[in-house]
Amino acid sequence: MLLFSQIFALLCSVFVPAGAAIWIALHYEGKWKIMLLGALTYIIFNIALFLPIVSMVTSFDPVSAWISTHRAAWLLLIALLTVVLAELFRYLVISLFIKYDTASLDAVSFGLGYGGFQTAMSVGVNVLISIILSSYIAKEGGNSCPDGRRGRTTVPDRHADRMDLSHHAGNQHKKDPVFLCMCRARICGIRLIFSRAESMALEYLGPPVDHVHFRPSGRHVHLAGI
Template identity: 25%
Template sequence: MDPRFTALAVSAFLNIAIPVALVIIIRQRFNVSWKVILYGALVFLVFQVIARIPAMAILQSEAREWMNATNTNFVLFMLFAAVTAGLLEECGRWIGYRYWIPEHRRWQDGVGFGAGHGGFEAAFLIGSIQLLSLATLYILLYVDYHTLFPQVAEQLDTAKDTFLQVDWYTYLWSVFERACAIVIQISLSLIVLTAFVKGSIRYLFLAIGYHTIVDLTPLVLHFSKSYFITEMAVLILALFSAKIIKNQISSIQSELQDHDNVPII
């Protein structure tokens, strides 16, 4: 069996299995309500999958020629994309905490909310797409499509050549990226939760700013042309996010111990 097919199959499985396992562990260990986890996933579905991604796809298609004209244009477009992602997702988180789960203010709820958000992103946006790619790759590698689909055989030959140019281990990078992304999403969820626990809207703006920085990492790949350097940048952000998680947990615990009532913002 072609190693690319095997690697893609493993990657698709892990990108679905790891988030599911993580959510189950968090729910059992921290006694987090399914409501919190599912609303975390709903925020990503509504504010990214439904609201932002289709709009950005249309905009990117219309602006492709301009975007690729110069590096400056590319950077400006990526900055716009990063800012819109930060605004929509973090404001979505704020709406979720404020209106959907106003009674859940423990740090454990913030972790569950972030795991639901990041886990759904990994399983739905990455894992499901990889399953579709796996089906396509199976046809390209193991099906006589010249006989079955003669009208599109030439296009399928081109697609097959593209697949075969990719090193097998490249497909496994996505597992590492999604694991790091879930850590980052949990940190962002805790930052936004802190806005409610401390009664300060500035934490929402901090989350938007940090999310924007995270979403600018594709620029590293664009200019370095190195997947390794890009993944190291992602790892650094994940480690920094782990530190944020630790700090925000301590901050939320301290604030809730000092105050009986959580401020409403």
């Protein structure tokens, strides 16, 4: 059951976005550039700027002490900062590079590049590492049997310690209602509000009305949440 869930998560987080990106790139000329721009936006903001800055700030002892005593406030603050700064950074990228690409498929391409790469990095890579480590631990456990049997395996102490620590940490996150509430609030609430603001920004940054290709559903497009 665990292997099935890991394969399903890997399929949804890596292969589905990659397949959709390849299909759009093959059937619509020039859309791969917008998808690439979306992926680069995530790399520059999250990996090159936001995460290193947060890591550096939290490494200071006063900040670390404050976080340990105000965990709920820190989770709320980091969730708000992540969403607000990400939307502002994407607003900047849109205004500089794809100001006049206001078709619905342009918005989908940018969101697929950003959200697809984000999902692959945050979920797909972790699942892939988990599968590799599980296979390695199972192999080491089978080789540690004194009589060579591979039925019930004996895991070495160092692996058992790692499994106990990771299991304890996972249970702590699962049992922590504050952690779960902050995650749900970020995913289901705050992100949608700023996604709407980003969509409105793209509309206002668009070309004059006589240059816009109107669709039956209107000019409104939605960028994020893909």
